[in-house]
Amino acid sequence: MKIDHDSPADLSAQIASAIREAIIEGRLIVDERLPSEAELAEHFEVSRPTVREALKRLAAQSLIRTQRGATGGAFVNRLSYEAAQTQQITTSTLLLSMNAVSFETACEARFSLERACAPLSAQRRTADHLAAMRAEIHRQGQPGLTDEAFCASDVTFHRALVDGARNPVISYQLAGAVEAMQPLMNMITFTARDRARIIALHEQIADALEAQDAEATAKGLSALETETQDLARDVFAARAVKG
Amino acid sequence: MKIDHDSPADLSAQIASAIREAIIEGRLIVDERLPSEAELAEHFEVSRPTVREALKRLAAQSLIRTQRGATGGAFVNRLSYEAAQTQQITTSTLLLSMNAVSFETACEARFSLERACAPLSAQRRTADHLAAMRAEIHRQGQPGLTDEAFCASDVTFHRALVDGARNPVISYQLAGAVEAMQPLMNMITFTARDRARIIALHEQIADALEAQDAEATAKGLSALETETQDLARDVFAARAVKG
DNA sequence: GCAGATTTAATGTCAGACAATTAGATTTGC
DNA sequence: GCAAATCTAATTGTCTGACATTAAATCTGC
16 A cells, blocks of 8 residues: 655545555455554655544545544444435535536436335335324424424435335435435425325325335325426426516 | 534534535535635634644545645535545445445345336437447447456446436436445356346347337336346355355 | 552644745846 | 746645543552
């Protein structure tokens, strides 16, 4: 593992890449302890602060964790589904907001991918998943619920649907698609009538899952997509008129 | 934007979080220049190395970039689809390898999500997407192709299929699911007969897309999933017997 | 033996310095 | 006057050396 001191690239970036490669290729395994900062500094022939910057880069990606104390040091992290999801949600959210992705495009992506879960979720969902969905439907019907809370409940409902597929890889991949929509949804004001229509479709979807009817689930999701797209179109059109 | 000097958490982690929040909430916008390291150090009442560690954390997530020189500094990055995809592929790959995700689970996730693209891709794919897929099919038929190259070509084929949906959000979300399978596929040895069957299914899928037949595309993908799962089962069973 | 004090090895933080880079201002040559 | 060369200032990149903090291991007294 060597770096190029004459390269124009930052030494800390090079060191981070070298260690990252070692982790990805399995030369460093989970829970293995890296050499101490002083030893790494000596190995790469750089100062300790430079090594530290490299380690912080890796820590930001959850590739390593550090512990202080006598037996401390930097250890290769087991990348958990939870940590990966958190990162993915942050990245997806930023990607959508910074690239001015249209509501239409994001919505299409989200519902397309969610429909992919319908067959699995209809087959495998547990009573717990159904109960979680019913609970969110109930919450969504509460009067006085803010638009933001309504959207948050919507996200929870859909994540329960996705988790119903009981495939952690799918749950991970879809976390970004579902959660990143929330800021976009938050731009919409929901009238009581809008909410009623959405809740009715949520009920339809929950019923279909309870009956383990994959086709009806997919249909419900498609209807919800159409409803959401129409709603957004109206809201944005009204806003454009107002100025 | 303040931090807690008495918190047990690293100061550099706190500073990174504070700036990250500011970016996510839009208080710092794309291409905006952050204060210089010296100014940040003064503001947060920490030393420059500590600020630098925080900035390197953000740089590792592609949230900022730094420039040297008179008008240099740290700038908020526009998170590009490309950078986001690269990160997602790294994370997905590590997630699968470190958590010993079964071939079955990963394969199910990948094909479920890919089937979600079938309707859109059948409708919108361009001649370019078809050409890319045909080219990969041709490559896959070449004698003397290593297993690794065969798998890489497989990934390219499927990414062309996904890109055919012409929805960048979908392409981004699925990049991880498709690419992260490659290391798992690389564990399989493909006989000539295996390859022939896979190529035939690829042709079937390409034909369906050319005919803009969504249902046939989905069917082709399902058949390919079954084929892949069977193949993997055989390989792993044979390996288990051998020891 | 065991509780508490001590040692030790590691990360976390700091201060100050110098090197390298780059844009812009200034000077110089004609 | 204008273009090229030079200087200047601002900023990041890196280094050195030190001290603070943490936590496990070891020693000590009883």
